[in-house]
Amino acid sequence: xxxxxxxxxxxxxxxxxxxxxxxxxxxxxxxxxxxxxxxxxxxxxxxxxxxxxxxxxxxxxxxxxxxxxxxxxxxxxxxxxxxxxxxxxxxxxxxxxxxxxxxxxxxxxxxxxxxxxxxxxxxxxxxxxxxxxxxxxxxxxxxxxxxxxxxxxxxxxxxxxxxxxxxxxxxxxxxxxxxxxxxxxxxxxxxxxxxxxxxxxxxxxxxxxxxxxxxxxxxxxxxxxxxxxxxxxxxxxxxxxxxx
Numbered sequence: 001x002x003x004x005x006x007x008x009x010x011x012x013x014x015x016x017x018x019x020x021x022x023x024x025x026x027x028x029x030x031x032x033x034x035x036x037x038x039x040x041x042x043x044x045x046x047x048x049x050x051x052x053x054x055x056x057x058x059x060x061x062x063x064x065x066x067x068x069x070x071x072x073x074x075x076x077x078x079x080x081x082x083x084x085x086x087x088x089x090x091x092x093x094x095x096x097x098x099x100x101x102x103x104x105x106x107x108x109x110x111x112x113x114x115x116x117x118x119x120x121x122x123x124x125x126x127x128x129x130x131x132x133x134x135x136x137x138x139x140x141x142x143x144x145x146x147x148x149x150x151x152x153x154x155x156x157x158x159x160x161x162x163x164x165x166x167x168x169x170x171x172x173x174x175x176x177x178x179x180x181x182x183x184x185x186x187x188x189x190x191x192x193x194x195x196x197x198x199x200x201x202x203x204x205x206x207x208x209x210x211x212x213x214x215x216x217x218x219x220x221x222x223x224x225x226x227x228x229x230x231x232x233x234x235x236x237x238x239x240x241x242x243x244x
Contacts, residue, residue: 051203064199076196083189162235 055061059071066072085091108123115122156165182190202209 051199051206055199064195065203066196066200072196076192079189079192083185087183087185087189162232 052061052065055064062068063072063075085096086093108125112122155161156168159165179187
């Protein structure tokens with residue numbers, strides 16, 4: 001009889017506790033909303049992937065983001081050395097290639113002939129062959145990108161999209177001005193430096209940069225609406241000009 005009374009009290013206690021537990025579960029519902037709000041946070045260039053995935057993933061992204069400091073240091077140091085040789089010391093490319101081949105071939109030739117006297121085997125020179133599949137994939141990729149560029153240029157020159165046309169002209173004008181300040185090799189090296197610094201800094205200060213970029217984009221859109229209302233909207237369409 002006492003056991004039945006204890007079981008009855010226990011069941012009553014559990015039944016009274018279930019609403020409270022359901023209330024506590026209901027109280028935990030709002031964090032789900034917060035996670036959905038976080039997924040809608042503004043991201044630079046509208047990206048929805050991590051910076052590593054945006055850069056293509058794999059070893060190239062690891063090198064740009066300094067995930068492997070040794071490999072990244074070798075690539076960045078090599079680019080710096082080449083820029084220093086060709087831009088500062090004014091080393092010519094053909095001369096550099098010929099000198100490197102002279103040193104390499106001379107070292108291998110002497111090593112092969114001196115292997116008998118130094119009790120060491122001749123150097124193992126690997127057979128370098130470019131796979132046909134790799135060459136075809138590179139050629140196909142270049143062909144696709146070049147054809148896409150031609151399509152874009154044709155669309156811009158057709159006069160159907162004035163905004164796109166003005167944007168491309170402005171970008172080319174800025175590049176032409178920057179091209180007067182630096183040589184092609186220096187611009188290429190600056191691109192390498194930016195590639196090794198900007199993604200790393202953005203990944204580290206992602207939230208701050210995205211917040212600033214959101215405010216900047218809002219201001220740019222505001223100024224563009226003013227420019228569109230005062231200038232672009234007053235330019236007649238190309239079809240209307242031809243009909244006149």
